Structures are given as structure tokens and as C-alpha cells.
Amino acid sequence: MKIIDHLLVNDDDTPVTFKATPNHGGIYTPQYLVMHYTAATTTLSTVSWFQSTLAKASAHLLIARDGTVTQFAPFNVITWHAGKSQWKGLVGLNQFSIGIEMVNGGRLTKSIGKWICPVDAKRVPDDEVVIAIHKNESSKAAWHDYTEKQLKAAIEISALLVKTYNLKDVVGHEDIAPIRKSDPGPAFPMASFKSKVMGRENDFDEDFVTSADVNIRAGAGTAFATVAPPVPGGTPVRVLKTNANWSFVEVLKSVNGIMDLEGWIASRFIVLEQGVNS
Structure with a gap:
């Protein structure tokens, strides 16, 4: 993809869908990229909301669950x-x-045995639900997972934005407004996402911990067998490499009596160590 005159353009030089929002300010020079979830499960509801003056809210881009992109204002x-x-x-x-x-339902609730997005009351399938502890909280909750196509598009676009505008960093809404907001939440693989977007895919000097009890596997995917009992939440790990939404980690302490444990963990269950205690 490319950016031409502050608009996102596909490789074939066709612009992505543009839906102008009335909710915007003046010209500026961006320094950071902030990631959000919509707290709703459909693209149409967010597009309609951002085009309404009643919303008094907007963003530059919306990435749907199938990876399609809508732009609302020039960058x-x-x-x-x-x-x-x-x-x-x-x-x-x-x-x-x-x-x-x-597009992501965010924190979910359960009703009559089904997971529900509380904002739009839509059901979320069980295989799209992640049980994890938010880095600014202390209790487990249910969260809507992100799709592979969605994350792939977000990584490509975000890396392009960082390069084009020389952005300093990628942060979550939960970082810049931690008391009010919880997006993009623990289902979003921020550690590996940031490394890829900022061009630090092989630079994992920061300390990470697991955000919840999580399986450690022989390969990058749920089809691979587990190599040990689940790694408890709060366990320190070192990320050695990543593959899509998975991270190959070295576990930095004995787990269930096993020393020198290595294996693959879903990246969404790995957070910066300082985030667990914040």
C-alpha cells in the first residue's frame, strides 16, 4: 500500500474507501499511532457513527474483521x-x-451460555473469545479476539504510517487514558505488533510476562502439541522470535518443575512486565 496526499492507496493505485467524517480538527503533524477497538462487532455501525455529528468522535482508519479498510480523514x-x-x-x-x-467487540459478557458484545448485543462465537487479564486490571475477563486478516492489514498499514510520518511509537488507548479506556485490550498482540511496525522484529530486549495461564506449544499454532503444562499468568518470558500471531519464548523461571522451557505461545498472552503491575 501507499500514502498519497495523506490518503491510503492500494498497490494498484486505487484509494481505499473514503467516508468523510464531520468530526475533525485542523491540520497537524502526527507523532504517535494509537490503536483502538470499536467495542462493536460490525463495520457498518462504526462507519455510520463516525459520519454522524452526534458522535463527536472519529478516527483516521477503520479496519474490518476481513481486513478491508475505510478512511475517514487525511492523515x-x-x-x-x-x-x-x-x-x-x-x-x-x-x-x-x-x-x-x-472492528472488535472488546470486553464481552455472558448471557444464557453465550458470549455477547454489550454495546451492540451481538453474539460472539466461542472460538473468537479470549479469557485474559487486562494489563491495567487484576481479574480475568472475556475479550473478543482479532482476526489474522485484520492484524495483517493493521501491521502493513501501521508500518507504512510510521515510516511516512516518522512516528515515535505505537500505543494503545489504554496507555494514554488508562482509567477510562481498555482498548485495544489483552486480545491484541501489542508486543509483537509494535516490534513489527516499528521495525524491531528481532529486537526483544524488553521484559515480558504472560498475561494469563497459557499453553506453550511445539509450533506456532493450536494444531501443535503442548510441550508442558500451562504456563501460569505473570511468568517472565523472553521473546526470541515471532511468526504471525505467535511468539517463540524462553521461560525465565522453573514452571511445574521444568527448567529451560522453550516453546510457542499466542502473542496476545504476552505483555510488557511493567504493564502487569501498572
């Missing part, structure tokens, strides 16, 4: 995605960041 125009927020001494991240929304 050099302020959108209203961050609200009351601060990061690295900056207050009000709308005027300092590009916002990407991912």
Missing part, C-alpha cells in the same frame, strides 16, 4: 479518537496522533 487532519489523554508529556493526544480503529 494530516486531526480526528477525535483519543479524548482526554496524555503520553510522554503531551496532553490531548488527538492533536498528536493518528488513530486506527479495529
